[in-house]
Amino acid sequence: MGKRINVQKTYKLYIDGKFPRTESGRYIKWQDPKETTLVNVCRGSRKDFRNAVVAARKAASGWSCRTAYNRGQILYRIGEILEGRREQFMTELTLQGSTKKQAEKEIDQAIERLIYYAGWADKYVQVFSRVNPVAMPYFNFSFLESVGVVAAIAPDDISLLGSVSVLAPIIVGGNTAIMLASESRPLCAITFAEVIHTSDVPAGVVNILTGQRSELLDHFSSHMDVNAVVYCGNDPEEIELVQSNSALNVKRPVIYRGQNWSDKKMQGPYHILETQETKTTWHPVGV
Amino acid sequence: MLANKSMFSQTVDQVNVQERVARLFSRSIKKESKVAALNNILSMIDLTTLEGKDSPGKVRQLCYKAAHLHNQFPDLPKVAAVCVFPPMVPVAKKALRRTGIKVASVATAFPSGMSTLAAKLEEVKAVVGAGADEVDMVISRGAFLRGEYDRVGEEIAKVKETCCEVHLKVILETGELVTLDNVRIASILAMNSGADFIKTSTGKVFPAATPPVVLIMLEAIRDFYLQTGKKIGMKPAGGISKAKLAVQYLVMVRETLGQDWLCSELFRFGASSLANDVLMQITKQFTGVYQSTNYFSLD
Numbered sequence: 001m002g003k004r005i006n007v008q009k010t011y012k013l014y015i016d017g018k019f020p021r022t023e024s025g026r027y028i029k030w031q032d033p034k035e036t037t038l039v040n041v042c043r044g045s046r047k048d049f050r051n052a053v054v055a056a057r058k059a060a061s062g063w064s065c066r067t068a069y070n071r072g073q074i075l076y077r078i079g080e081i082l083e084g085r086r087e088q089f090m091t092e093l094t095l096q097g098s099t100k101k102q103a104e105k106e107i108d109q110a111i112e113r114l115i116y117y118a119g120w121a122d123k124y125v126q127v128f129s130r131v132n133p134v135a136m137p138y139f140n141f142s143f144l145e146s147v148g149v150v151a152a153i154a155p156d157d158i159s160l161l162g163s164v165s166v167l168a169p170i171i172v173g174g175n176t177a178i179m180l181a182s183e184s185r186p187l188c189a190i191t192f193a194e195v196i197h198t199s200d201v202p203a204g205v206v207n208i209l210t211g212q213r214s215e216l217l218d219h220f221s222s223h224m225d226v227n228a229v230v231y232c233g234n235d236p237e238e239i240e241l242v243q244s245n246s247a248l249n250v251k252r253p254v255i256y257r258g259q260n261w262s263d264k265k266m267q268g269p270y271h272i273l274e275t276q277e278t279k280t281t282w283h284p285v286g287v
Numbered sequence: 288m289l290a291n292k293s294m295f296s297q298t299v300d301q302v303n304v305q306e307r308v309a310r311l312f313s314r315s316i317k318k319e320s321k322v323a324a325l326n327n328i329l330s331m332i333d334l335t336t337l338e339g340k341d342s343p344g345k346v347r348q349l350c351y352k353a354a355h356l357h358n359q360f361p362d363l364p365k366v367a368a369v370c371v372f373p374p375m376v377p378v379a380k381k382a383l384r385r386t387g388i389k390v391a392s393v394a395t396a397f398p399s400g401m402s403t404l405a406a407k408l409e410e411v412k413a414v415v416g417a418g419a420d421e422v423d424m425v426i427s428r429g430a431f432l433r434g435e436y437d438r439v440g441e442e443i444a445k446v447k448e449t450c451c452e453v454h455l456k457v458i459l460e461t462g463e464l465v466t467l468d469n470v471r472i473a474s475i476l477a478m479n480s481g482a483d484f485i486k487t488s489t490g491k492v493f494p495a496a497t498p499p500v501v502l503i504m505l506e507a508i509r510d511f512y513l514q515t516g517k518k519i520g521m522k523p524a525g526g527i528s529k530a531k532l533a534v535q536y537l538v539m540v541r542e543t544l545g546q547d548w549l550c551s552e553l554f555r556f557g558a559s560s561l562a563n564d565v566l567m568q569i570t571k572q573f574t575g576v577y578q579s580t581n582y583f584s585l586d
Contacts, residue, residue, distance in 0.1 A: 050577055225579035248576060 014193035016055030017203025044211030052207035059204030064174035072121030079114035146174035148227035155232035159185035221245035234258035330364035350382035391421035398489035400425040447481035456484035462492035474507035484520035495525025524557025
């Protein structure tokens, strides 16, 4: 067989279980540090984000009603599929500037983290719920519920592990998410969307956009139908913007300042709690 | 009816209609024009509740909403009317006193139209007596599809006679008329027989108002106007829940009938959830921030 023409991948957005191009028709030319490959990446717009929020809101009730056990299974499945895509992630991570060794470590950690959170799915509520002592004939207990729709700004410096570390604790707790991928390393996030897409995650539960953080941050943090915003980064001005915009509808700002995401302490049940709401119920006893 | 016989023989070019709809719907309305359109839409809404489980409480709640759409924006126009079932007319009438909002009632065995003419006229007389400002009647689709146009026309004429001065909207229930040709014939039939408005659907049959059907009806209104000089109103109803779609319909009206029809006297939307979406879009235009349904009333 003769040499055939190279078939290159188009990196699109991931909204509502589909892979559309950006409605704005804008693209960013992305080139790897060694200048061997040139890729068109969608420059997502505020309208793409708006559409993603509509999808996430629609998916929220169904996803939060899934049994914790089922959500755990699905997270585990994401881990399985990611394992099967190892080669592709190796290529993309090295293209994005990692050495082979770093890439392998990152993929291992990402899979491990997914399995880790899958395990927590049906346990965090037991561990962090409690019966409260009250001085009246009431049975008073507090337990955790998902906050709803979460907008997340993924860390810029680590793409695959960053996406996994941000998304897993959000969705394992029954939230739905819209994530803005790393601006400088966008490839892995979209390929990770393909992994999610083939892992029985219902449409709209995870939505991933690529684009410019400076352009989209304002909309991510100000949308009234978003219940929490997770920000990963170290820019004081951006953090201030996120915090003040959050006040608009009292959405919860979760700020991760310049964290090292490969650190073991960046996984744990407390990350799930960041996007959980405590609900306390009074129930009469002895009647 | 004979005077307009030529209008009955014109058939509809379906492919052309679809293309024209696609072209009109690709228009983009932004900024001040969008705000103006949204305000206009609000003033054209017939806030509707037509469910078997309707209660006086629900009708009162809807009337309150009609009069106080969104207190954060006192300059917003009120909706045009509240549309209810006949037994709810007195409740709505009382709740809307001194608001300038009209009360519309469905009648003539809504939604099926399956009843005797005498019973239908009785019902119309009752709602007019109860103080309804507008009557939304349904045509007998069975008779229409059997080709008994005269009977259908006569029915409409008799209802109009019973209505006297009260505004009559004739519901064609286009979802049951099968072809676009039938939609055109039914539109002309209704206008000839004395309809003040023609309305697409009851909202109980799927599909309800679709863009091609609305375009056909608007064109029939235009042709009727050119022949007789009478301006007949149009009301798409059912399934219009997003402001964006409503704006697109306004574009269609403007391009087919002209500026004159862009007022609540000649154009209405029959909808229950459209008002909330329009309010959300208006709020978005003012604040610059995308809104959540959490901050708007449920019904």
